[in-house]
Amino acid sequence: MGWYSDMKRSIQLTAVIGAVIISILVTVMSMRMIRGAASSTDKAVAKVSEFYLKELADRRTQVIASLIDSKTDQMQRAMQVISKQDLESVDSLRAFIGRTELLYELDLFALVDQDDIVYSRYSTYMGGSRYDFLADDMADNRTAISTVYLYGGSKHICIAIPLSGISFQGKKLQVCFVEIDFKKLADDLAFGVENAETWFGLYQGNGENLISMDFGPFDADQNLLTATKDMLSEDEWNALNDHFQNGIQGETVLGHQSARDTLYYVPVRDTGWMMTVLISGNLIQDQIRGISDELLRQSTQYFVLIGLALVVYFLLLFLELHRQSSRLLMQEKKTSREYSERALKSESELGRYKGIAYKDPLTGVQSKHAYMEKAKILDQAIADGDLSALAILVGDLNGLKHINDTIGHAAGDQYLKDGAMMLCRLFQHSPVYRTGGDEFIVILQNADYENRFPLLEQLNQMVEENISTEGVVISAGMAELTPEDDYVEDVFKRADHLMYVRKQQLKEMGARMRT
């Protein structure tokens, strides 16, 4: 019963430990997944924000670039069709400029001569102190885009292209340009607020707002770089400054009050301006977080269900294991019992068979096989030095063949039994073996060994008396174990030799066969 209880406890313990380990694994995996999900959400927000903002900024940047290209193209086409008549007088030039403005829906289109005199639709004025681009060398025939700061705070874009081969009133016309109010551009491009949480802006590289519109938390007249100084670390702010001044696109997260907004900025080609998009940190994050939370909730439910299923599974497994182990143990117990019974039975039969094998069936003394087994044991004892007192008596029944031949085997068998009986009665403390047809061996140990000589004398006396009475005549020779003997066989040989000597003596004494 103890073994059975131990086994049962082991199986139960294994099941419980297995359940606990798997439960811990599932819990750890769940927690890791939840943490991983949060981290993945943040990464996703960053990626989506970047993509979303880039897309928005790029789209508007392209619109501005297209606008610049379009205006440049329009100016080039206008100057291709200017005629001599258009250049005859200030009035005709103004008329040409007016037609061009109407045709291309330009706010202000103007030509500039070599003395920086600006010819517009309604006026002629000095442009040197008003338009910085007139001081630039436009010999490289490239479109010049510049910002004009007007007294009063408004800012305009000037897109200028160089002219060649056109003169007016004896002076070379060197540049034509269109001037666009940034505020109008911002209105056209839907700057400002895209929705409640997305804003667009256009800034100079030095952080000045070009479109005079609020940009998220920043007032229209605030310098973006100055305004963001307290919202960024020193390194982040320096990077932002560097990006603005060198026209490098980038992204940064602005922390103000409790919100964290993402600012994305991309330079507008050839202008020195920075297109900016500001998106409330919560907009994308909230949406993605909502999806993520829903997924997380579902995942949590799955894990709970899996956990419950595992608990049920392990409970059932535990019960089944318990049942199976009980059944197995019962079976094992039964098998063991049967085996034990069979073993016991086999042992019994073996003993019986062994008894049969070790016992001479005729005389009832031990057989030659038993003697040989005993001799092995004794040999081992001699080898081990554990045996020093031993004597072997070899006895041979005289006249057995004569009895068998003359009286019959039944008389011969009886003669053998009588001989065995004589030895057994005489050597009561020693095993008697029948090792051949009429040959017996007695192993003398202990008390019989101590009395070996009187016992031998008594045997010989009885035998000599039986000669005359035609009783059992046994020729007996006895030898003792000596230190020189390695085996029982050595003792046996000496005893056997003495037995033949005795046999000769008895024959001379007239031993006869029983009739």
Next chain:
Amino acid sequence: MKVKAIFLALLLCVSHCMYGYAAEETEHDSAVHFERELDSYKPLKNHYNFYFTYKIVHPWWDAVALGIEEAQRQFLEHGVIITYEYMAPPKTSAIDQAERLRKAAEGAYDVIGVDVADEAVISPVLDELMEKGNKVMTFSSSDAASDCKRIAYVGNTHNVEDGAQLTEALCRKLNYKGNVAILVGAEGAPCHEERAQGARKTIGKYSDMKVVDVAYDQDSIENAYELTKEFLARYKDLDGIVCCNMSNPVGAARAVKEAGRDVVIVGMDHDREALEDLRDGIIYCLGVQDCFSIGFDTIQVAVKIADGQLPGELFPEKTQEETTLIYQEDAEDMLRILYGVVQ
């Protein structure tokens, strides 16, 4: 934003009441009035052509030009086309201005307007043009001589007072003791000379104050810078500089900053660099003229003159425009109002 604007307006009103001269005669709530609208006058024609000339190509007159453009735009909205030329030489020159005026007289201009470079030289030219039948007006900051026959003037009518008020502020800052140098713009330019005159007069009131030098920068910042460096080198005990035009305070501030000297600078106008120096405490105060209104009113008066109207009920012989003293605390708002910039 609105709160700031109201605050600035109140501030400017208070400063104007304390030191102002124009405040007694005009109502204003800011140094510059950008929200102007045409008066109720109905032009007699639907197209006018004007010629204007001024002292020198300079941002100050670009500010005036914006007022002109706004008035032109508003007339256009009423179906009245105004075309004009608004011309100046790269360097101040009364001779150049006289030539331009005579040439303009040959053109088909309804009115010729001039910001007088030198009243002694230009006033006779204007009389000449008037005698030839041209309609002539003066505008901006410099009128012609008082006996000139020009029809009307629109602009700063109180240059002497401007110079005096600026200098008064400087004297007060110096506790009415010290040596002062005066930077002037173009020699002969009435507005510049008058401000210098007002400065001398003010300093003359105080026995412990003295004008140690006077120099003309010819409306050049670089010249103003060099002249100030000379002042600083020559007068180790120089305490203040009065600047009478727009380029003076910019150049003076550059030199004083460079030298690291403690010299009080007062000056004129609204140059962005000067406003930044005001904000940074390099310049003590600036007199800001309402250039936008000068330009706007010049067109309104020119239209009336073109229609044959004379000074009287429709417009005064001299349309006064304001000058407002502003100090360090006003600089940020002025930078925002004039340049849309907040640092």
